Amino acid sequence: xxxxxxxxxxxxxxxxxxxxxxxxxxxxxxxxxxxxxxxxxxxxxxxxxxxxxxxxxxxxxxxxxxxxxxxxxxxxxxxxxxxxxxxxxxxxxxxxxxxxxxxxxxxxxxxxxxxxxxxxxxxxxxxxxxxxxxxxxxxxxxxxxxxxxxxxxxxxxxxxxxxxxxxxxxxxxxxxxxxxxxxxxxxxxxxxxxxxxxxxxxxxxxxxxxxxxxxxxxxxxxxxxxxxxxxxxxxxxxxxxxxxxxxxxxxxxxxxxxxxxxxxxxxxxxxxxxxxxxxxxxxxxxxxxxxxxxxxxxxxxxxxxxxxxxxxxxxxxxxxxxxxxxxxxxxxxxxxxxxxxxxxxxxxxxxxxxxxxxxxxxxxxxxxxxxxxxxxxxxxxxxxxxxxxxxxxxxxxxxxxxxxxxxxxxx
Amino acid sequence: xxxxxxxxxxxxxxxxxxxxxxxxxxxxxxxxxxxxxxxxxxxxxxxxxxxxxxxxxxxxxxxxxxxxxxxxxxxxxxxxxxxxxxxxxxxxxxxxxxxxxxxxxxxxxxxxxxxxxxxxxxxxxxxxxxxxxxxxxxxxxxxxxxxxxxxxxxxxxxxxxxxxxxxxxxxxxxxxxxxxxxxxxxxxxxxxxxxxxxxxxxxxxxxxxxxxxxxxxxxxxxxxxxxxxxxxxxxxxxxxxxxxxxxxxxxxxxxxxxxxxxxxxxxxxxxxxxxx
Numbered sequence: 001x002x003x004x005x006x007x008x009x010x011x012x013x014x015x016x017x018x019x020x021x022x023x024x025x026x027x028x029x030x031x032x033x034x035x036x037x038x039x040x041x042x043x044x045x046x047x048x049x050x051x052x053x054x055x056x057x058x059x060x061x062x063x064x065x066x067x068x069x070x071x072x073x074x075x076x077x078x079x080x081x082x083x084x085x086x087x088x089x090x091x092x093x094x095x096x097x098x099x100x101x102x103x104x105x106x107x108x109x110x111x112x113x114x115x116x117x118x119x120x121x122x123x124x125x126x127x128x129x130x131x132x133x134x135x136x137x138x139x140x141x142x143x144x145x146x147x148x149x150x151x152x153x154x155x156x157x158x159x160x161x162x163x164x165x166x167x168x169x170x171x172x173x174x175x176x177x178x179x180x181x182x183x184x185x186x187x188x189x190x191x192x193x194x195x196x197x198x199x200x201x202x203x204x205x206x207x208x209x210x211x212x213x214x215x216x217x218x219x220x221x222x223x224x225x226x227x228x229x230x231x232x233x234x235x236x237x238x239x240x241x242x243x244x245x246x247x248x249x250x251x252x253x254x255x256x257x258x259x260x261x262x263x264x265x266x267x268x269x270x271x272x273x274x275x276x277x278x279x280x281x282x283x284x285x286x287x288x289x290x291x292x293x294x295x296x297x298x299x300x301x302x303x304x305x306x307x308x309x310x311x312x313x314x315x316x317x318x319x320x321x322x323x324x325x326x327x328x329x330x331x332x333x334x335x336x337x338x339x340x341x342x343x344x345x346x347x348x349x350x351x352x353x354x355x356x357x358x359x360x361x362x363x364x365x366x367x368x369x370x371x372x373x374x375x376x377x378x379x380x381x382x383x384x385x386x387x388x389x390x391x392x393x394x395x396x397x398x399x400x401x402x403x404x405x406x407x408x409x410x411x
Numbered sequence: 412x413x414x415x416x417x418x419x420x421x422x423x424x425x426x427x428x429x430x431x432x433x434x435x436x437x438x439x440x441x442x443x444x445x446x447x448x449x450x451x452x453x454x455x456x457x458x459x460x461x462x463x464x465x466x467x468x469x470x471x472x473x474x475x476x477x478x479x480x481x482x483x484x485x486x487x488x489x490x491x492x493x494x495x496x497x498x499x500x501x502x503x504x505x506x507x508x509x510x511x512x513x514x515x516x517x518x519x520x521x522x523x524x525x526x527x528x529x530x531x532x533x534x535x536x537x538x539x540x541x542x543x544x545x546x547x548x549x550x551x552x553x554x555x556x557x558x559x560x561x562x563x564x565x566x567x568x569x570x571x572x573x574x575x576x577x578x579x580x581x582x583x584x585x586x587x588x589x590x591x592x593x594x595x596x597x598x599x600x601x602x603x604x605x606x607x608x609x610x611x612x613x614x615x616x617x618x619x620x621x622x623x624x625x626x627x628x629x630x631x632x633x634x635x636x637x638x639x640x641x642x643x644x645x646x647x648x649x650x651x652x653x654x655x656x657x658x659x660x661x662x663x664x665x666x667x668x669x670x671x672x673x674x675x676x677x678x679x680x681x682x683x684x685x686x687x
Contacts, residue, residue, distance in 0.1 A: 038577065
C-alpha cells in the first residue's frame with residue numbers, strides 16, 4: 001500500500017537525524033521586501049524548536065529517499081539495513097519546505113539523500129528541489145544541500161548557485177576507517193570534492209572582471225561531519241584531521257557525531273558506544289582551536305594517550321597542566337593570554353579589555369561582567385586579589401572535577 | 412521632586428522628550444520620580460507634573476549614539492525602574508563621556524543586562540511565533556495569524572523581521588503586549604493588548620510528526636532542551652505537548668535498539684553487492 005505523505009515524512013526524518021548539522025547562520029543577508037516573495041536570512045541563525053535530545057531544530061532536515069546503494073556500516077540507511085524505505089518527489093519536498101516555512105517552524109531546508117541509480121541522478125534531484133524553491137517560488141530562506149562526491153561539476157555548480165551551504169561528509173577521521181566502514185566511499189575523492197568546492201567558494205567571493213559582480217556560490221560555505229567512536233581513532237587523530245580540513249578546505253564547521261545506537265544496527269559495529277561527553281569535549285577543543293588561539297597539539301598532549309579528559313573541559317585541563325603560565329593579571333595581560341584563562345571567554349575578554357582602560361578591575365567588577373569568580377579566581381590576579389598558593393595546590397583539580405562516584409560493592 | 416507618568420509600552424519618544432526637558436532644566440536623577448501609567452493610576456487622578464523650563468545657562472546636552480541604541484532596547488523592558496536607570500545614565504554621561512565603555516559600572520551593567528533580555532526576548536519571538544492559516548486566501552493572498560506571549564514590549568521592534576520575511580502573505584501577530592499586522596502594503600502596529608485567536612491548522616500535524624521523528628531517543632538531554640526552550644513557551648507551541656511522552660519512552664526505545672539482534676539484509680542488498 002502506498003505510504004501517505006505523513007508516513008514518509010516520519011521515515012525520512014528518522015533517516016536524516018544522524019546528521020548533526022542544523023546551522024542556518026553565516027550566509028549573506030537578504031530578505032523579501034524588494035521581491036515581495038517569501039523568506040529571509042539575517043545573519044544570525046534561528047533555532048525554531050529544540051528536541052528532547054537538546055538539539056536545535058532550525059531546518060527541515062530530511063532525506064529525499066533513504067534507499068541507498070552504499071553499505072556504510074554505521075549508517076541507518078545502508079543497503080543491508082532492514083529499516084523501512086520511502087521516497088519523496090521533488091515537488092513534495094518543495095511543498096513541505098514552503099508550508100513549514102510559512103508557519104515559522106523553520107529557517108529553511110537541509111536536504112540530503114541516499115544514493116540511488118547514480119551519483120548524478122541523485123544530485124540532479126537535490127538540485128531540482130533547490131532550483132524550484134528559488135526560481136518558481138521566490139524563496140529566500142536558507143538551503144543546505146548535501147553534495148554527492150562523484151556528481152558532475154556542472155551539477156555542483158548549479159547546486160552552489162541555489163544553496164547557501166554545501167556539505168560532504170568525511171564520515172571517519174582516518175582513511176583506513178573510511179575504507180573499512182564505508183567501503184563504497186573513497187577518501188581521496190571526498191577530499192578532491194571538498195577542494196573543488198573550496199576553490200569555487202573562494203572564487204565566487206571575488207568580483208568578476210567582466211561584470212564586477214560577485215557570482216553566487218554557496219555563500220554559507222561548506223561543512224562536514226565525522227562520526228566518533230566507530231573506529232579506534234584517538235581525539236588527537238580526530239582533531240588533527242579537523243585542522244587539516246579547516247586549513248586546506250576552509251570549512252566553516254566540522255561536526256562531530258558520537259555514534260549512537262541505530263535501529264537495525266550492523267553486527268560489525270563496536271559493542272560499546274562512546275560517551276556523549278566525548279563528543280562535547282571534541283566540540284570544546286574545536287572551539288579552542290578556532291576562536292581561542294590554541295593549537296591542537298597543546299590541547300591533546302595533556303594526556304599521554306592522545307584523548308581529552310572527560311571529567312574536566314580541555315581548557316581547564318590545559319591550564320592545570322601548564323600552571324607556570326598562571327596567575328594571569330587581568331589588568332595587564334594580553335588578550336591572547338586572557339583567552340586562555342579557564343572561565344574567561346570570547347564575550348568576557350573584550351569586556352575586560354574595554355573596562356580596564358578606565359579603571360583597575362577588582363573581583364566584583366568581574367562579577368558584574370558575568371564572569372564566574374569562583375572559577376577564575378585561582379588563575380588570575382586582580383586589584384586586591386592574588387591567588388597566593390592556589391595555583392600550586394595539588395588538589396586544584398578536585399576543586400573543579402565532579403565528585404567521583406563511589407564504586408558500588410554490589411555493582 | 413518631579414513626578415512623571417509614562418505609558419511605558421516600549422516607545423522611546425515619550426521618555427526621550429521628558430528626559431531631554433529635565434536635562435535642560437538641570438533636574439538631577441534624584442529629583443525625578445518615574446511611574447508607569449496604568450488604568451489604576453488614571454482612576455486615582457495621578458498625573459504628570461509639568462515639565463520645568465530649560466535653564467539657558469546650561470550647555471546643550473550631549474547624547475552619544477551608543478546611548479540611544481541602548482535606550483531604544485532598554486525602554487522595551489517591563490522593569491519599572493528602567494526610566495530612572497536610563498535617566499541616571501543620561502545624566503552621568505554628560506560628565507563621564509566614556510561611561511558606556513565601562514561595562515563593569517553598576518548602572519551600565521544593569522542596562523546591558525536589560526538590553527540582553529530584550530535581545531533574547533525578541534530572538535525567542537522570531538523563533539517561537541507559530542502562524543496558523545486563517546481559511547481561504549483573499550484577493551490571492553494567503554492569511555495567517557499567530558498568538559505569542561513576550562515578556563517585554565518587543566512587538567514593535569521585532570515586527571520588521573516578520574515583514575521582511577513573510578512578505579507574500581497577510582499576517583497578524585497578536586500578543587498581550589500589542590500586535591503587528593501586515594497586508595502586503597502596510598505594517599500596522601498597536602500597543603494595545605490583544606485577544607488570543609482560536610485557530611486550528613492541519614499542517615501542525617505534519618510538523619508534530621517531524622518533531623517526533625527528528626528526535627534521537629539515544630541522546631536524551633532534557634536540560635539542554637529546556638534551557639533553550641523554557642516551559643513558559645510550550646503552551647503556544649504545537650509540538651510541545653509531545654515532549655513528555657518522547658522523554659518517557661526514550662530509554663525503552665534505546666534499549667530496544669541495543670538489544671535487538673542484527674537482521675539479515677533483504678534481497679536487494681545482495682543484488683547491489685553482486686554488481687560491484
